[in-house]
Amino acid sequence: MDYVEPKVARNMPGMRLALTMGVPGPWSEAAKEIFRIKGIDFVPVGQVGGNQNKDLVEWTGIRNAPIAVYNDEPPREKWTDILALAERIQPEPRLIPDDPAERALMYGLAHEICGENGFAWQRRLMMVHDAVKAGMMNDSFDVLATDYGYSEAAGDAAPKKTAAILRLLATQLHEQKTKGSDFFIGTSLTALDVYWACFCALVRPLGDDKCVQPMPDYLRRMYEGHDDTVNSAVDPILVAHRDRIYAEYLTLPLDF
Numbered sequence: 001m002d003y004v005e006p007k008v009a010r011n012m013p014g015m016r017l018a019l020t021m022g023v024p025g026p027w028s029e030a031a032k033e034i035f036r037i038k039g040i041d042f043v044p045v046g047q048v049g050g051n052q053n054k055d056l057v058e059w060t061g062i063r064n065a066p067i068a069v070y071n072d073e074p075p076r077e078k079w080t081d082i083l084a085l086a087e088r089i090q091p092e093p094r095l096i097p098d099d100p101a102e103r104a105l106m107y108g109l110a111h112e113i114c115g116e117n118g119f120a121w122q123r124r125l126m127m128v129h130d131a132v133k134a135g136m137m138n139d140s141f142d143v144l145a146t147d148y149g150y151s152e153a154a155g156d157a158a159p160k161k162t163a164a165i166l167r168l169l170a171t172q173l174h175e176q177k178t179k180g181s182d183f184f185i186g187t188s189l190t191a192l193d194v195y196w197a198c199f200c201a202l203v204r205p206l207g208d209d210k211c212v213q214p215m216p217d218y219l220r221r222m223y224e225g226h227d228d229t230v231n232s233a234v235d236p237i238l239v240a241h242r243d244r245i246y247a248e249y250l251t252l253p254l255d256f
């Protein structure tokens with residue numbers, strides 16, 4: 001991926017998307033895929049994970065990634081705002097269900113994956129917890145611990161919360177299967193399928209054969225994790241769904 005520096009990107013027109021460089025960050029991967037599915041061109045802007053990202057903050061007021069900046073509109077950092085922006089600029093193919101009950105279910109389940117204290121949030125707390133326990137804290141982990149509300153108690157509680165969300169998602173996929181649908185919601189692709197496909201990496205990262213460059217070993221080990229409570233909740237239907245959505249709708253190999 002050819003990243004443009006924030007200082008340069010801020011003077012460019014169109015869609016600029018700040019992404020964590022060298023890491024398949026799930027929020028960043030999902031934002032990229034949503035834009036690609038809709039055919040929205042974007043300039044990738046480099047964010048450094050766990051860094052203060054002074055130039056990015058000077059431009060957008062935001063330190064982490066992803067951040068979508070469209071022309072002279074305000075920067076969008078939340079997954080809900082990035083999705084809404086994409087849906088507005090390019091309504092087709094629609095990724096937010098028209099039916100209000102389906103839409104509410106989609107946002108509810110997506111919040112469990114991407115939202116504050118959801119699946120990815122808990123997995124990140126577990127990663128920081130492991131670093132604390134192993135005496136491996138460094139500047140980057142310190143930033144993550146501070147910015148994302150780490151405490152020892154939160155780290156201890158995270159595996160059970162993660163597993164409960166994984167079971168919720170697997171139950172939904174099984175129910176859909178009995179109704180004859182291969183999608184999380186209704187009978188067609190929604191943003192929820194995209195989110196899960198990208199966020200599944202936080203328990204089962206895609207193999208190096210599916211990445212432009214190998215995932216660094218340390219990161220692969222962190223993403224895979226080693227917690228029995230979490231591992232026993234990774235129903236094969238979750239991984240099969242991820243594989244199918246990537247194969248049919250998303251971009252491989254991953255380029256981060």
Ligand SMILES: N[C@@H](CCC(=O)N[C@@H](CS)C(=O)NCC(=O)O)C(=O)O
Pocket residue numbers: 020025026027028048049050051063064065066077078079080114115116144147
């Ligand atoms: N803004 C996102 C969450 C973004 C987020 O958590 N980003 C993380 C993971 S991709 C990140 O940038 N981590 C590296 C860092 O904080 O520097 C949302 O809530 O929708």
